[in-house]
Amino acid sequence: MIEREFSQSKLNLFLKVTARRPDGYHELETLFLPLPYPADVITVDYDGAPGIRVTSSLPGLPENLENLAGRAALAYAEAAGILPSWTIHIEKVIPVAAGMGGGSSDAGAVLRRLNGHFKALPENELARLALTLGADVPFFLYPHVSVATGVGEVFRPVEGMVSPPPLLVVNPNFPVSAKWAYTHLDPARIGNGGREKLEKLVWGLREGDAAMVAGNLHNDLAFALYEKFPLLRMLRDTMKEAGALNAEITGSGPTLYAVCETVEIRRQVAQRVRERFAKETATVFENIPLSPIK
Numbered sequence: 001m002i003e004r005e006f007s008q009s010k011l012n013l014f015l016k017v018t019a020r021r022p023d024g025y026h027e028l029e030t031l032f033l034p035l036p037y038p039a040d041v042i043t044v045d046y047d048g049a050p051g052i053r054v055t056s057s058l059p060g061l062p063e064n065l066e067n068l069a070g071r072a073a074l075a076y077a078e079a080a081g082i083l084p085s086w087t088i089h090i091e092k093v094i095p096v097a098a099g100m101g102g103g104s105s106d107a108g109a110v111l112r113r114l115n116g117h118f119k120a121l122p123e124n125e126l127a128r129l130a131l132t133l134g135a136d137v138p139f140f141l142y143p144h145v146s147v148a149t150g151v152g153e154v155f156r157p158v159e160g161m162v163s164p165p166p167l168l169v170v171n172p173n174f175p176v177s178a179k180w181a182y183t184h185l186d187p188a189r190i191g192n193g194g195r196e197k198l199e200k201l202v203w204g205l206r207e208g209d210a211a212m213v214a215g216n217l218h219n220d221l222a223f224a225l226y227e228k229f230p231l232l233r234m235l236r237d238t239m240k241e242a243g244a245l246n247a248e249i250t251g252s253g254p255t256l257y258a259v260c261e262t263v264e265i266r267r268q269v270a271q272r273v274r275e276r277f278a279k280e281t282a283t284v285f286e287n288i289p290l291s292p293i294k
Contacts, residue, residue, distance in 0.1 A: 001047060003117060007040035007090075007109035008143050009100040010136075011167070011250045011257050014201055015219045016194045017185060018149075025151050026182055028220075029194070031201060032136075032155075033164060034143035038285050040102065041091040042069070042109045046117070048087040052077070058092040072107035072133055073114065079129055080120035095283065097175030099251030101140060107133050108140025145205065147198070158202055165210030166266040168239065168258040169250075169285040170273055172231055181252035184224040194218055214245035214259040222249040229254060235273065235282060242272035263290070 014031040021027060054063050054070040064070050069088055077084040088110060094102035108130060115126055123141075130137040135152040145158040197216040204212030226233045232249065235256050239247040243265045244258035260266040270286040 002043060002045045003113055005042045005044070005109045005113040005116075006036075007042050007094070007102075007105040008140070009035045009038050009094045009102065009105060010139070010143065011035060011100070011169075012219065013205075013213070013217055013248075013250075014194070014198050015221060015251065016192075016198075017182075017190050017220045018192050020187070020190055021151075026185070026190075027150060028148075028152060029198065030148050030152060031158075031198060032139055032143075032146045032148055033205075034145065035100075035167075035169075035288060037288050038093045038095070038100070038169070040094050040106055040109070042106060042113060043089040043091070044110070044113050044117070045087040045089075046085065048085050050083065050085050052084050053087045054090065055087070056090040056092055058090075058096070061090070061092060061096065067106075068103045068133060069106040069110045072110045072130075072137070075129055075133065076111055076114045076121075079125070080114075080118060082118060082120065086114075095171040095173075095175075095255060097177055098171050098255040099176070099178075099249065099253045100169075100255055101136055101251070104134050104137045105140040105143075107137050108143075111137075112141055147202075158205070160206060162202075162205035163208035164205060164290070165208070165213055165245075166260040166263050166290060167288050168244070168260060168266050168269055168273075169255060169288065170235055170239070170258070171255045171283045171285070172229070172235060173281060173283055174229075174254065176225065176229075176252060176254045178252040181221045181225065184228070185221060186223060189220045189223070210245055210259060210261045217246055217248040217259070219249050219251075221252055225249055225253045231281070232256065235277070238273055238276055239269050242269040244269050
């Protein structure tokens with residue numbers, strides 16, 4: 001039997017680092033917005049040889065238990081008391097090490113699909129298992145618009161439906177590790193603050209107010225990224241000059257997103273990026289659905 005599961009990406013529309021813990025991790029307050037595109041497709045074949053195999057459409061991506069999706073499958077098998085004979089294939093679309101949660105999303109999708117098939121664990125146990133794999137893996141079990149705190153593992157869903165404005169995502173085709181981004185965070189930026197911007201951002205999403213959303217984007221990690229990688233500033237400025245209300249880096253980068261007032265403006269911004277930057281330099285994800293989401 002073969003089953004498929006979609007693995008969504010995410011944007012951080014707001015990211016404030018509130019403290020650095022003694023263990024080296026950072027506490028934060030962030031707003032996660034799940035995206036149906038770009039998305040990976042996870043295929044699980046339950047009729048393979050004994051063991052767990054993970055393959056990918058992307059050359060060089062870690063396979064088998066070196067891939068977080070493989071470790072998620074192993075953790076599920078051990079927790080559920082199942083002898084696995086699974087082959088997992090990842091059709092990769094989400095950029096790697098891009099600040100969009102690709103690896104964590106694949107792991108969450110694997111857990112969701114396996115539990116949907118075997119129904120061996122209650123949701124609270126599945127969430128605890130997800131947390132052992134990574135701070136934001138629990139978010140990707142059942143993605144919904146959420147404010148996250150702690151190291152990103154404590155979620156408070158935003159109540160009701162939200163209506164994101166037209167969004168454009170641009171990946172500069174090079175990776176940045178989360179470790180690099182947090183290591184180069186200016187300590188002076190660490191601390192509480194920004195709650196008013198976060199509240200306005202949530203309000204703008206609920207009301208479908210593109211200007212309110214655009215005016216309250218924030219990412220503490222972006223400053224070091226713009227300084228280290230001038231291309232990111234060029235991409236941001238190009239999108240704003242072409243008509244985007246605002247543009248910012250998501251998560252630990254280096255992917256950027258632009259908030260646009262209309263689909264037509266999003267189209268012209270995407271066209272400007274494609275004209276100015278070779279496709280080897282920047283990948284544009286334009287066709288992001290506008291449907292209201294939870």
